[in-house]
Amino acid sequence: QKEVEQNSGPLSVPEGAIASLNCTYSDRVSQSFFWYRQYSGKSPELIMSIYSNGDKEDGRFTAQLNKASQYVSLLIRDSQPSDSATYLCAVKGRSGGGADGLTFGKGTHLIIQP
């Protein structure tokens, strides 16, 4: 049974600070990892994808992957009130191909305080 674990929060961060979101996964052979943002009542919106160990940066967002520790994280720099949302970690299965469904964590509720 594949599991993805996230701290549900809420995680409260002052505006302009760095928000750090963490995720662990159970299936050691997982290939691809994704961060989605979900506003209340809305659908998941893809923010970042990462496949290789290390860091991947896109604007204010940095995803970090450590396959040995089965750990994925998302850093949000210069946090804005509009970043307040639930952040979902998702893991793709062992084949890595298009057929695999994503396994989602429950999400971390992030609140950016003005």
Added chain:
Amino acid sequence: EPEVTQTPSHQVTQMGQEVILRCVPISNHLYFYWYRQILGQKVEFLVSFYNNEISEKSEIFDDQFSVERPDGSNFTLKIRSTKLEDSAMYFCASSVGSLDPSSYNEQFFGPGTRLTVL
């Protein structure tokens, strides 16, 4: 920016009735998916679909569920006899798709259909 669309946005039905949820995936995408999210819970994978057949399905996707690509654009999820516990948001997603395991195969979600079973 191309996007996945879904209709209807909200469907109310009586227990035991059949419902069909519709999706139009992004036009050049080859893989299609259905997920559901019960209120307050995590997003759960139901099924993936490629080349007009099911590629993978979860334990949730039992005989009450079916999927179909009736034409070149639509992708549907049918629930034959709805139960109270089928009440949820249903999301359609699509990806370009690749057999290369190094590909991200990013999945893009539609806005969802809220299904309410009374």
